[in-house]
Amino acid sequence: MIGWKFSEYVPDLEGGSPFDKLLKLFKELLIHTSGEVSEALSWLTELDKEYELTTKDYGMADFIQDLIDKGYITKPADPNGPGFAPSKKMEIALRQKALDDIFGLLKKSKRGNHNTRVSGKGDEYTSDRKPYEFGDNIENIAMSESLRNAQINHGIDDFRLEHKDLEVQETYYQSSMSTVLMIDISHSMILYGEDRITPAKKVAMALAELITTRYPKDTLDIIVFGNDAWAIEIKDLPYLKVGPYHTNTVAGVQLAMDILRKRRNPNKQIFMITDGKPTCIKKGNDYYKNSFGLDRKIIARTLNLATRCRKLNIPITTFMIARDPYLMKFVEQFTKANNGKAFYSSLKGLGEFIFRDYKDNKKRN
Secondary structure (H helix, E strand, O other), X not given: OOOOOOOOOOOOOOOOOHXXXXXXXXXXXXXXXXXXXXXXXXXXXXHXXXXXOOOOOOOHHHHHHHHXXXXXXXXXXXXXXXXXXEOHHHHHHHHHHHHHHHHOOOOOOXXXXXXXXXXXXXXXXXXXXXXXXXXXXXXXXXXXXXXXXXXXXXXXXXXXXXXXXXXXXXXXXXXXXXEEEEEEOOHHHHHHHOOOHHHHHHHHHHHHHHHHHHOOOOEXXXXXXOOOEEEEXXXXXXXXXXXXXXXXXXXXXXXXXXXXXXXXXXXXXXXXXXXXXXXXXXXXXXXXXXXXXXXXXXXXXXXXXXXXXXXXXXXXXXXXXXXXXXXXXXXXXXXXXXXXXXXXXXXXXXXXXXXXXXXXXXXXX
């Protein structure tokens, strides 16, 4: 019998130029090394020794030269200074890669706005019409229906089009959102040999690329928190490193609230990626720290701040990269105080959960 036999599709790993294949690996290594080009190239060289990534016609030196010629890395200005550094082109490429890896199934929208189920000012037409009111977009006038109304109201002999004859097509109201993304950079993010900061960085880069390219009317601020909290630029995400810090969740949330207070957008939210409990608060110029268990003093301050955010209508969505029972209990208390959301996710599922909740929040008025 003649026919077709179907099998599972496996991407052709041999496809593409040698440079493109090496570039994919180099981008991944660059995220793991926090932007250290020399270290990433050293890792890539070791992988080449084991898996023979290069050929006799295209070696590692050729790849490095292509990275320079194509503008992905830049030579040091001072010959005695530090080695190569990623260029702006590489930073954009890293964010695009993270977007493809985590949100790869998304399609680009026509206008880059968030649709809601509420009618109002927007670009997507509904099946409803309404009488024209001052301020309605004239592009939305339903011409056929308006002319029909004029004919019915005035007749053929005295045909004229008046204000009361006009109808406009209804559209879905489109909202925008101001988001603050908090990233935990305390020491526990690399504790016990488990790398939790790299996937957190990839999610942050993907979210940044998603908002800036597909939702241009939104705002995104990124802050990191350890003993203290401070804002960083989107371009700094690939270079993010964990420090010898405790986890001052209070400082992070306070900074996020200060940022959102300056945003005029009525829709505001906080995303927090963390793997542990709060272990630090600021007391004057000193720090009150306790890494052993859940300190009542630290937890009380944290829960009080979560309640303040709830009163300001700022939901906090917590992504806990841990499954310890006592940590889950704290997150439940924190979420209840804020009336927010919480996900206890594995590193692999982190990006999917963030986007799913982001879309849900976008549909609020």
